[in-house]
Amino acid sequence: MADVVKIGLIGLGTVGSAVLQILKTNRSVIEQRVGGKIFVKAVCDKKKEKENFAKRHKVAFYTDWRKIVNDPEIDIVVELVGNVPEARDIILWSLEHNKHVVSANKSIISKHWEEIFTLANKNNKLVYFEASVCAGIPIIQGINEGLAGNNIRSIVGILNGTTNYILTTMSKNNVDFGTALRIAQKRGFAEADPSLDIDGVDTAQKLAILSSICYNTWIKYEDIYCEGIREVDKVDLEFIEKEFGMVLKLFGIGKFREGAVEVHVHPTLIPKTHPLANVDNEYNAVLVYGDNVGDVLFYGRGAGGRAAASAIVSDVIYISRHIIYGTAGKIPYIVYQRKKYSVIPMSDLSFCYYLRFTVEDKPGVLAKITEILGNNKVSIASIYQKEPLLELHKLVPIVMLTHLCKEKNLMDALQQISHLKILKKKAVYYRII
Amino acid sequence: MADVVKIGLIGLGTVGSAVLQILKTNRSVIEQRVGGKIFVKAVCDKKKEKENFAKRHKVAFYTDWRKIVNDPEIDIVVELVGNVPEARDIILWSLEHNKHVVSANKSIISKHWEEIFTLANKNNKLVYFEASVCAGIPIIQGINEGLAGNNIRSIVGILNGTTNYILTTMSKNNVDFGTALRIAQKRGFAEADPSLDIDGVDTAQKLAILSSICYNTWIKYEDIYCEGIREVDKVDLEFIEKEFGMVLKLFGIGKFREGAVEVHVHPTLIPKTHPLANVDNEYNAVLVYGDNVGDVLFYGRGAGGRAAASAIVSDVIYISRHIIYGTAGKIPYIVYQRKKYSVIPMSDLSFCYYLRFTVEDKPGVLAKITEILGNNKVSIASIYQKEPLLELHKLVPIVMLTHLCKEKNLMDALQQISHLKILKKKAVYYRII
Numbered sequence: 001m002a003d004v005v006k007i008g009l010i011g012l013g014t015v016g017s018a019v020l021q022i023l024k025t026n027r028s029v030i031e032q033r034v035g036g037k038i039f040v041k042a043v044c045d046k047k048k049e050k051e052n053f054a055k056r057h058k059v060a061f062y063t064d065w066r067k068i069v070n071d072p073e074i075d076i077v078v079e080l081v082g083n084v085p086e087a088r089d090i091i092l093w094s095l096e097h098n099k100h101v102v103s104a105n106k107s108i109i110s111k112h113w114e115e116i117f118t119l120a121n122k123n124n125k126l127v128y129f130e131a132s133v134c135a136g137i138p139i140i141q142g143i144n145e146g147l148a149g150n151n152i153r154s155i156v157g158i159l160n161g162t163t164n165y166i167l168t169t170m171s172k173n174n175v176d177f178g179t180a181l182r183i184a185q186k187r188g189f190a191e192a193d194p195s196l197d198i199d200g201v202d203t204a205q206k207l208a209i210l211s212s213i214c215y216n217t218w219i220k221y222e223d224i225y226c227e228g229i230r231e232v233d234k235v236d237l238e239f240i241e242k243e244f245g246m247v248l249k250l251f252g253i254g255k256f257r258e259g260a261v262e263v264h265v266h267p268t269l270i271p272k273t274h275p276l277a278n279v280d281n282e283y284n285a286v287l288v289y290g291d292n293v294g295d296v297l298f299y300g301r302g303a304g305g306r307a308a309a310s311a312i313v314s315d316v317i318y319i320s321r322h323i324i325y326g327t328a329g330k331i332p333y334i335v336y337q338r339k340k341y342s343v344i345p346m347s348d349l350s351f352c353y354y355l356r357f358t359v360e361d362k363p364g365v366l367a368k369i370t371e372i373l374g375n376n377k378v379s380i381a382s383i384y385q386k387e388p389l390l391e392l393h394k395l396v397p398i399v400m401l402t403h404l405c406k407e408k409n410l411m412d413a414l415q416q417i418s419h420l421k422i423l424k425k426k427a428v429y430y431r432i433i
Numbered sequence: 434m435a436d437v438v439k440i441g442l443i444g445l446g447t448v449g450s451a452v453l454q455i456l457k458t459n460r461s462v463i464e465q466r467v468g469g470k471i472f473v474k475a476v477c478d479k480k481k482e483k484e485n486f487a488k489r490h491k492v493a494f495y496t497d498w499r500k501i502v503n504d505p506e507i508d509i510v511v512e513l514v515g516n517v518p519e520a521r522d523i524i525l526w527s528l529e530h531n532k533h534v535v536s537a538n539k540s541i542i543s544k545h546w547e548e549i550f551t552l553a554n555k556n557n558k559l560v561y562f563e564a565s566v567c568a569g570i571p572i573i574q575g576i577n578e579g580l581a582g583n584n585i586r587s588i589v590g591i592l593n594g595t596t597n598y599i600l601t602t603m604s605k606n607n608v609d610f611g612t613a614l615r616i617a618q619k620r621g622f623a624e625a626d627p628s629l630d631i632d633g634v635d636t637a638q639k640l641a642i643l644s645s646i647c648y649n650t651w652i653k654y655e656d657i658y659c660e661g662i663r664e665v666d667k668v669d670l671e672f673i674e675k676e677f678g679m680v681l682k683l684f685g686i687g688k689f690r691e692g693a694v695e696v697h698v699h700p701t702l703i704p705k706t707h708p709l710a711n712v713d714n715e716y717n718a719v720l721v722y723g724d725n726v727g728d729v730l731f732y733g734r735g736a737g738g739r740a741a742a743s744a745i746v747s748d749v750i751y752i753s754r755h756i757i758y759g760t761a762g763k764i765p766y767i768v769y770q771r772k773k774y775s776v777i778p779m780s781d782l783s784f785c786y787y788l789r790f791t792v793e794d795k796p797g798v799l800a801k802i803t804e805i806l807g808n809n810k811v812s813i814a815s816i817y818q819k820e821p822l823l824e825l826h827k828l829v830p831i832v833m834l835t836h837l838c839k840e841k842n843l844m845d846a847l848q849q850i851s852h853l854k855i856l857k858k859k860a861v862y863y864r865i866i
Contacts (some may be wrong), residue, residue, distance in 0.1 A: 022582060022725055032649060033581050033768060054476070136726030138579020146563070146571020148466050149746025151459060216465060278711070285730075292455055293569030293743035297718075299708065299730035310726035313582025327760040335466060391557065 002075070004037040005320040008068035008099075010090055010129065011080030012053060015131070016106060016311035019078060019316075020057050026313070033317050044068050068073035069093045075323050076100045076316060083107040083196075088115075091127065092158050095119045100328060100411040102315040104131035104308055110208040113218040117336035119192065122330035126322070128315035129282040131227045133206045134159060134284040136310035137300040143288060144213050144334070150290025152214040153384070161282035161303035162197035163229050163250040165189040167267075168280040171237045171247065176330040189282050189303065199228035200265040207252035210286070211263055214256055216335045219263060224252075225346040227266040236356060236428055239399050240269055243384055244354070248430065259319040262344045269354055269432040347408035351431040352381070354401055357417070358425040369398065372420075376413035379403040395424055401432070435508070437470040438753040441501035441532075443523055444513030445478040445486060448537060448564070450796035451742035452511060452749075453490055459746070466750050472557070477501050488515050500795065502526045509533045510757050511751060516540040516629075521548075528552045534762060535748040537564035537741055543641040546651040550769035557762035559755070561748035566639045567592060567717040569731040569743035576721060577767070583723025585647040588687040589866070592639040592713035595630035596662050596683040598622040600700075601713040604670045604680065610663065621649035621737065622678070622715050632661035633683065633698040640685035644696055648689055649768045652696060655684075658779040660699040669789060669861055673702060673831050676817055680710050681863065695777045702787055702865040780841035783816070784864040787834055790850070791858035794827040798855050802831065806851075809846035812836040828857050834865070 007023075009016055023040060024031065031037055042060040043050075044067065056060035065081070067075060069090060077094040079101060081087050087108040094101050101120075103109060107417035109116060109129050120127045124424065130140050134157075144153060158164050162184060168182040181198070184190035196202050204224040229250050240246045251268040254261065270277055275297050279285040284302025289295050301307045322328035359365045366385070373380060384399040402410070414427050440456075442449055456463065456473060457745040464470055475493040476483075477500065487494035501507060502523060510527040512534060514520050521858040525548065526532050535551075536542060542549060542562050547562070553560045563573050566584060567590075576585060591597050602613040613633070617623035629635050637657040644652035662683050673679045687694065703710050708730050712718040717735025722728055734740045755761035792798045799818065806813060817832040835843070847860050 018725075024623060026582070026584060026724075029584055029649075030582070032770070035764075035768070136580070136583075136723070137729055138575050141579050142571045142575060145751055146574050146747055147569070147743065148750045149455060149459070149463070149743045151462055161737070216462075273711075275711075278706075278708075290569070290743060291459075292451075292739045292746070294734045294737075296570055297730070297732035299728075299732065301727045304727075306725045310580065310582045310723060314579055317581045318578055321764055325764040327763050330538060330760050331468075331754055331758045335468070337465070 002036065002323050004039055005076065005323045006032070006039050006041045006074050007076050007078060007316065008041055008071060009043045009078045009079065009080070010065045010068055011082065012043055012050045013080065013082070014305035015308045015312065017053065018079070019312050020059070020185045020307040022306070022309050022313050024057065025360070030313065034320045036320065037296070038316070038320055041074055042068050042071065062085070065090055069097055069099070069294050074099060074139070076102060078312060078316065079103040079105060079353070082088040088112050092119060092142065094129070095125045096124050097323060100126045100319045102312055102319065103127065103129050104140070104312060105129070106132040106202065106205040106209060108219050110205040113212055114225060114336065114338065121332040121336065126319050126329050126333050128319060128333060130315050131210050131308040131311035132304050134286060134298070134300065135304065135307040136296050137284060137302070138314070139210070139211060139286050139298045142298055143210060147288060147290050147293060147296065150167040150292045152290050153256060153287060154289040155207070155210050155214065155286060156276065157207070157210070157252045157286035158249055158276060158279050158284050159252045159286070159302070160203045161284060162190045162194060163203070164279065164284070164302070165282045167232065167248060168233050170232065171241065174234060176234050177232055181249055198230050199224045203250060203252045204265045207254055207263060207265060210233060211254040211261065213334065215261065215341065217338050217339050217341060218336065219341070223263060223343045225264040225266070226324055227268050232267055233428065235397070236430070239356070239384070240354065243374055243399070243414060244401070245268060245272050246432070247272060248275060260342045260344055262349055264346060267430055269430050296360055350404050350406050351433070352402055352404050353410055354400065354430040354432060356428040357398045357423060358395055359398060359422045360424060361396045362422065366398060368420060368422065369417055372416045373413050378405045378413050403420045435469065435756055436795060438467070438509065438756045439472050439474045440509050440511060440749065441474055441504060441507040442476045442511045442513070443498045443501055444481045445476055446513065446515070447738035448741045448745065449476070450486065452513070452745050453492070454827040455739070455742050455746050457490065457637070463750055467753045467757060469753065471749070471753055474507055475501050475504065498523055502530055502532070507532060509535060509752055511745060511749065512538060521545050524549055525552060528556050528558045528560070530712050533559040534751045535745055535752065536560065536562045537745060537813045538562070539565040539635070539638040539642060543638040543654050546645055547769065547771065550576065550767045552688050554765040554769065559752050559762050559766050561752060561766060563748050564615070564741040564744035566642050567733065567735050568737065568740035570717060570731050571744070572643070572719050572748070573646060575731055576643060580721060580723050580729065581665040583725045585721060585723050586689060587722045588640070588643050588647065588685070588719060589709065590640070590643070590685045590719035591682055591709060591712050591717050592735070593630055593636045594686045594717060595623045595627060596636070597712065597717070597735070598680060598715045599631070600662060600665065600683065601667065603667050604674065607667060609667050610665055619700060622865045633659045636683060636685045637698045640687055640696060640698060644686060644694065646767065647687070648694065648774065649770050650772050650774060651769065652694060652774070656696060656776045658697040658699070662700050665700060665863065666792055668830070669863070672789070673787065676832070677834070678705050679703060679865070680705060680840065682709060693775045693777055696780055697779060700863055702863050738840040754756070780844065781839070783837050783839050784866070785835055785837050786843055787863040787865060788832065789861040790831045790856060791828055792831060793855045793857060794829045795855065799831060801853060801855065802850055805849045806846050809842045811838045811843050811846050
């Protein structure tokens with residue numbers, strides 16, 4: 001049993017600075033919860049100019065992370081360096097050097113799941129990573145422990161604050177994607193290069209983590225079908241809301257059956273009455289369906305330094321309690337079992353779809369499109385033909401909702417329709433759940 | 434280290450039966466999570482006729498719970514006997530007899546908090562009670578561990594499925610309280626004697642538990658101000674929704690400052706855009722505000738045998754893991770510290786209020802009421818005078834919203850107004866948050 005826990009913090013960005021701040025300002029309640037003292041022994045950042053910040057907190061400062069990982073006195077390494085190759089090294093070296101790890105690194109953790117948890121369990125070390133998904137919302141522990149009495153059947157989540165902010169802004173302010181992105185960037189909700197967010201990569205990494213926990217295995221990022229929101233047109237947001245009473249959200253979806261999973265990320269239509277429909281702006285939410293508990297929703301701010309730091313500090317508290325009481329690492333946090341699962345290909349899944357075709361306003365156009373859809377077993381639930389969008393060119397949008405049909409059939413149909421001369425723009429499709 | 438964990442289950446009602454069923458049907462995934470075997474050694478119920486059920490599950494059956502508590506082989510006692518005095522004995526005796534405890538008993542746990550957790554911590558035993566608040570929603574662990582890096586500033590919760598079902602039914606079906614109660618009873622959402630639910634007692638017990646966790650102390654049920662929904666009139670639900678775009682919910686509210694808390698249960702008005710406004714029917718939700726994480730919402734089904742059993746089984750899994758790995762009870766689950774806190778009296782708190790007066794349709798009536806309100810420093814934000822409700826008697830409702838004012842001032846004003854002859858019914862008031 002120890003009476004003080006020593007922390008080394010690597011990466012002094014927004015989140016790292018917030019962690020240091022919280023450990024200082026909330027010290028008394030934190031130590032009460034830990035049952036002992038917590039002491040940040042050293043911090044590290046590649047940027048030399050961060051030294052002043054460390055000095056203000058009276059903490060040793062290094063630019064080389066090895067100084068922290070090699071320090072035999074440090075019990076917990078908090079890794080907050082972001083998506084860089086060193087992150088993997090920091091985590092693995094820490095585990096090799098008798099340290100527990102707290103990380104917020106969704107990309108590295110989803111990418112190196114097997115390596116990290118095999119080593120952690122072999123060396124009786126803990127790796128906690130609550131902040132890697134939905135910042136401060138305790139969703140990882142919630143699924144891993146709080147809902148452990150369930151077979152988790154599905155996860156549907158708004159896992160990325162940037163894209164949700166952009167979609168909300170497009171819809172509420174009636175602006176196009178580019179404008180909404182610039183607003184998000186100005187307000188600090190999107191990075192200068194927003195690709196990882198808007199192309200769905202970040203959502204897919206988080207979905208990989210949540211799915212791996214549900215299934216006690218490693219669901220790989222590469223197995224996740226992924227579409228982003230780059231091409232979302234505000235015209236569709238209007239149709240969707242006004243004509244159909246629905247909203248568009250970027251979802252990470254996982255569904256689990258015995259030995260087979262489906263995991264996909266894409267913009268998705270949901271009715272306004274859906275529990276996830278009012279999750280707006282930078283907020284995140286995850287709807288988990290367990291076979292016993294039914295639906296459980298977790299909701300909160302999905303971004304921001306202090307929200308993420310909240311989860312990191314909670315992880316530090318949890319591990320520190322175990323260090324103080326001499327039980328840290330005796331029980332693996334993540335049960336990892338190498339087992340086969342098959343990912344159901346996207347083409348075999350079935351959805352209802354929203355479709356929009358931009359066509360010439362000529363007789364027979366609708367007949368041609370519906371014929372191709374019918375030939376491919378795509379059955380139409382309703383059709384809305386609107387006034388010409390551009391009077392000059394006599395272009396009209398035809399909007400349809402389909403009944404449930406196989407993705408492959410729809411894709412075949414869209415492929416054939418794309419060759420029609422009457423089609424003046426790429427067809428738009430969104431899945432509905 | 435053990436390789437099998439032995440369970441004794443006391444109380445074979447809806448929840449107990451569901452627990453036994455889940456431990457059987459989900460056995461393989463549960464044992465995978467535990468890292469060892471779980472074995473229900475014996476069950477107990479006062480009703481002899483439950484023996485057949487036990488036989489079908491091939492489990493020893495007793496009518497006397499002492500047989501289970503005294504069995505030296507049993508590791509975990511699951512106490513599901515409900516709000517009866519034996520429940521306290523079962524929990525305390527189990528802790529004295531070297532057993533960990535899982536309980537769903539909100540009344541006993543909130544009432545005997547100090548006794549239970551002092552003994553548990555003294556004897557290095559665990560008491561888990563996730564199912565006592567919001568059934569399967571992992572809110573206790575969420576606050577206690579997942580949000581540990583925060584000072585929790587407030588909790589606002591719809592904690593009781595029965596009252597939420599009744600209020601939803603009144604509002605959606607436009608029926609009165611009695612009718613909605615009978616519908617709830619018919620559909621299994623209200624008991625034959627629904628007093629504990631509709632008078633807010635159940636909500637207050639759950640609020641006591643959540644507040645005690647936030648504050649690492651014991652917030653007592655008796656310290657919680659409590660109003661139920663028995664007198665809610667559908668007339669107000671209509672006004673509230675149509676005129677003000679709000680809904681009425683029974684809330685448990687806790688707010689925490691250094692050394693001082695406010696804890697109260699009452700029907701409360703919230704705007705339709707509030708995250709809790711769409712929590713309908715038997716669903717529960719808790720909005721927690723942490724100083725770092727901001728708002729976090731937990732939502733799910735708040736009632737039902739399997740939803741509660743989900744939480745109980747999750748608790749059993751957690752404790753069993755620790756038994757298997759030899760760490761159970763080395764760390765207290767609930768940090769309990771006897772410390773003073775002061776409860777701010779309800780009369781010192783301030784709210785905005787919705788008021789409805791039923792008065793004679795005579796000149797000068799409004800002047801009299803507003804004069805008394807003004808004299809008591811209750812300032813009016815808006816007034817709605819409606820057509821007579823009952824043409825015959827010339828009674829009219831006057832509906833008002835107030836600015837923020839002290840509860841004491843409003844109560845004084847209502848007291849004085851109650852003496853006016855023009856007032857034909859007791860004034861209705863609801864707090865707004």
